[in-house]
Amino acid sequence: MSEIRSLALACREAVPTIAALDSAAKATLLRDMATALEARCDDVLAANARDMAAAAAKGVQGAMLDRLRLDAARVAGIAAALREVAELPDPVGQVTRRETRPNGLTVERVRIPLGVIAMIYEARPNVTADAAALCLKAGNAVILRGGSEAIHSNTAIATALHEALHAHGLPAATVTLVEDLRRDTMVELLQLTDIVDLAIPRGGEGLIRFVAEHARVPVIKHYKGVCHLYVDRAADLDLALDLLIDGKTSRPGVCNALETLLVHRDVAADFLPRAAQALRERGVEWRGDAASRALVPDMHAASEDDYAAEFLDLILAVRVVDDLDEAIAHIRRYGSDHTEVIATRDEAAAQRFVQAVRSAVVMVNASSRFSDGGELGLGAEIGISTTRLHAYGPMGAESLTVERFVVHGEGQVRHPRT
Amino acid sequence: MSEIRSLALACREAVPTIAALDSAAKATLLRDMATALEARCDDVLAANARDMAAAAAKGVQGAMLDRLRLDAARVAGIAAALREVAELPDPVGQVTRRETRPNGLTVERVRIPLGVIAMIYEARPNVTADAAALCLKAGNAVILRGGSEAIHSNTAIATALHEALHAHGLPAATVTLVEDLRRDTMVELLQLTDIVDLAIPRGGEGLIRFVAEHARVPVIKHYKGVCHLYVDRAADLDLALDLLIDGKTSRPGVCNALETLLVHRDVAADFLPRAAQALRERGVEWRGDAASRALVPDMHAASEDDYAAEFLDLILAVRVVDDLDEAIAHIRRYGSDHTEVIATRDEAAAQRFVQAVRSAVVMVNASSRFSDGGELGLGAEIGISTTRLHAYGPMGAESLTVERFVVHGEGQVRHPRT
Structure with a gap:
């Protein structure tokens, strides 16, 4: 048996134990993990320093290097996140429906853990603790396969988590960190259909496509967020401007940031010059169609690619549309099923937009930046799904x-003996 | 563009139209499909006669040939099933949760259709109508890829469905029947990740494994049902015997039939000889471990393979277990995650069984034969999932x-302008 298969099997053998823990025991475990992590803060920082030195030596810099970096405050933040997950409601055992059938059978729908979840991620070491916490909260065992840049940091964090598991008499394999980071090994992990119930990749589009292409186990993923704001003819234009500024500039590098602005032609002359001015002050570059450029002359021309792009930067694609239908058609063509926003005071238009747009999150008169597990009430988020199956949108413990x-019955049979 | 891709794209283009239909329009459509099918009954039977003749010429016989066969009563049954689906509640648009966040945002969870569903199935022509009906009920477009044995029957049924679509002004591509039945074409269909949202294979284990191995789109499947009855120490033995007889003999060829009996050692001497006698009268062959055979001497010895087998026949594997834990361990080892039953009057034992057994359906004092969408209140069933994702157990329109x-908001942003 290969090493990764044997690791994964040990993880699967831990499933019944973690799945059987009651809510209080799981909460205590997560709090003890936070305490263990704080106690090992120096070790974690020393390990992180090794990762940082290796990354710097390889020429990693900027945002990439920052993602890898830990300090005492960030470790405290990871511990705080573990405690927050401890306080969340436990989805396991929830009875979502109960019905008594005509024959007297009581039929309940009850939430159970998925089993073994494989997390595939890149440089952020906090994912090691965050993902483990949410998986454990929902009674799952977890296989963590992080990036090679963060291997020392991830190992040090996992050691702290294992201390808490050990103190609770739980097998270390409940949280299994993969140390063999060869691509072939990852591919083998992603094909263990008899062991792994779900793989969740988190990271850049390259990693996610690699996982989606090679996995034989179910994968929940999102490639990118090309989020749209449609400013309707009946929009409150001040409100629409607030949504635009927040959506594009409050944190342009995240997946729920706005990438494209669609404006109804009836309000374009009023809205676009004002919006362009406000965003220009905030350093945003506009790329528009001919109608937009007629109204905002110094705008760059938008290419077809610009409308499909997740800029993750202070760049905005703009287009004037004839009506709501054209806005919907544009989103169907270029959207990524992530998050779309309509600004309108016309309830019928809002309803039509919500009905016709099939994205995971649709907002009426609210910023796309709320498309986030915490903001939508899930407490914490393990990822965002744009796979229209199982979960669609931000995913929490549930x-x-x-x-x-x-x-439950009292001896009911389908064909009573005669 | 290949022909199958172009077919699938046309189907996807039909999604917004079917997804936008309200419940009444969908119900009328399904009723009109039933009427169209009845009107075309002669054509369907003539087409089926061609399929039957071809199958007979190829040497198909027995149950396989019977599955393919249609007559006026069976066509009426298919029409009746369409009308039943018309009457079911519409899951689309259901608001499953609603919460107002502290910032005033109203967050709703609303059911929407998946999009394009590919059904891959074998000889039963009724699946053409049944599967189309459930997909349409839930606002989906559907690609039907049936077996070559049933191609004429399936085409005739699809023609009737298309008549009703046409009368409602809906594109024929909403229900797309694949006529190119080459395996390569099916593989290509299963890899259209940008078009197909879900593939559901229905048929023998060979077909299902083929689909699971070649699909790049999400697949929901079940390979087999190795269903267990555990007769606990605290069982009502008369009740247990009812469950055993119903589970094993009422319809042995289906996936929710019992395949293995586990008996607590404390009641084995009382239960097994009686049960053996009752089942022998019904033609059931027993295959047991040493302890069972000591109590029922003329029983065959069970092999390791017998415990993993889905006999689909009048054969039962039997084992005496020391306690509930051994029963649970047996099910974990040999089970197929389909349906398990405990017979007991001990509520604590029942609870422990339900908690520890991770199968899709767990029954307490009720026959495994109720593990069926209709019996569990789903109205109709498109399949049974033993994939622990999205749906687990019988799957209905929902x-x-x-x-x-x-x-819904009133202009909320995450970072208000200062």
């Missing part, structure tokens, strides 16, 4: 469970 | 939808 059937 | 987020 998305790491599935409903099954529990039936 | 399983052909996904919950997404709809957020």
Whole structure:
């Protein structure tokens, strides 16, 4: 048996134990993990310093290097996040529906853990603790396969988590960190269909495509967020400008930032010059169609690619549309199923937009930046799904469970003996 | 562009139209499909006669040939099933949760259709109508890829469905029947990740494994049902015997039939000889471990393979277990995650069984034969999932939808302008 298969099997053997823990025991475990992590802060920082030195030597810099970096405050933040997950409601055992059938059978739908979840991620070492916490919260065992840049940091964090598992008499394999980071090994992990119930890749589009292409186990993923704001003819234009500024400039590098602005032609002359002025002050570059450029003359021309782009930067694609239908058609063509926003005071238009746009999150008169597990009330987020299956949009602990059937009877049979 | 890609694209283009239909329009469509099918009954039977003749010429016989066969009563049954689906509640648009966040945002979870569903199935021509009906009910477009044995029957049924689509002004591509049945074409269909949202294979284990191995789109499947009855120490033995007889003999060829009996050692001497007698009268062959055979001397010895087998026949594997834990361990080792039953009057034992057994359906004092969408209240069933993701157990129309987020605000932003 290969080493990765044997690791994964040990993880699967830990499933019944973690799945059987009650809510209080899981909460205590997560709090003890936070304490263990704080106690090992120096070790974690020393390990991180090794990763940082190796990354710097390889020429990594800027945002990439910053993602890898830990300091005492960031470690404290990871511990705080573990405690927050401890306080969340436990989805396991929730009875979502109960029905008594005509024959007297009681049919319940009850949430149970998925089983073994493989997290595939890149440079951020906090994912090691965050992902483990949410998986454990929902009664799952987890296989963590982080990036090679963060291997020492991830190992040090995992050591702290294992201390807490050990103190609770739980197998270390409940949280399994993969140390063999060869691509072939990852591919083998992603093909263990008899062991792994779900793989969740988190990172750049390259990693996610690699996982999606090679996995034989189910994968929940999102490639990118090309989020649209449609400013309707009936929009409150001040409100629309607030949504535009917040969506584009409050944190342009994240997936729920706005990338494209669609404006109804009836309000374009009023809205676009004002919006262009406000965004120009905030350093945003505009790329528009001919109609937009007629109204804002110094705008660059938008290419076809610009409308499909996730800029993750202070760049905005702009287009004037004839009506709501053209806005919807544009989003269907270029959208990424992530998050779309309509600004309108016309309830019928809002309803039509919500109905026709099939993205995971649709906002009426609210910023796209709320498309986030915490902001939408999930407490914490393990990822965002643009796969229209199982979970669609931000995923919290509940998305790491599935409903099954529990039936109680008194001896009912389908064909009574005659 | 290949022909299958172009077919699938046309189907995807039909999604917004079917997804936008309200419940009444969809119900009328399904009823009109039933009427069209009845009107075309002669054509369907003539087409089926061609399929039957071809199959007979190829040497197909027995149950396989019977599955393919249609007559006026069976066509009426298919029409009746369409009308039943018309009457079911519409899952699309259901608001499953609603919450107001502290910042005033209203966050709703709303069911929407999945999009394009590819059904891959074998000889039963009724699946053409049944699967189309459930997909349409949930607002999905559907690509039907049936078996070559049933191609004429399937085409005739699809023609009737298309008549109703046409009368409603809906594109024929909403229900797309694949006529090119080459395996390569099916593989290409299963890899259209940008078009197909879900593939559901229905048929023998060979077909299902083929689909699972070649698909790049998400697949929901079940390979087999190795269903267990555990007769606990605290069981009502008369009740247990009812469950055993119903589970094993009422329809042995289906996936929710019992395949293995586990008996607590304390009641084995009382239960096994009686059960053996009752089942012998019904033609059931027993295969047991040493302890069972000591109590029922003329029993065959069970091999390791017998415990993993889905016999689909009047054969039962039997084992005496020391306690509940050994029963659970047996099910974990040999089970197929389909359906398990405990017979007991001990509520604590029942609870422990339900908690520890991770199968899609767990029954307490009820027959495994109730593990069926209709019996569990889903109205109709498109399949049974033993994939612990999205849906687990019998799948009805609701399983052909996904919950997404709809957020209403009044201009809320994450970082107000200062």
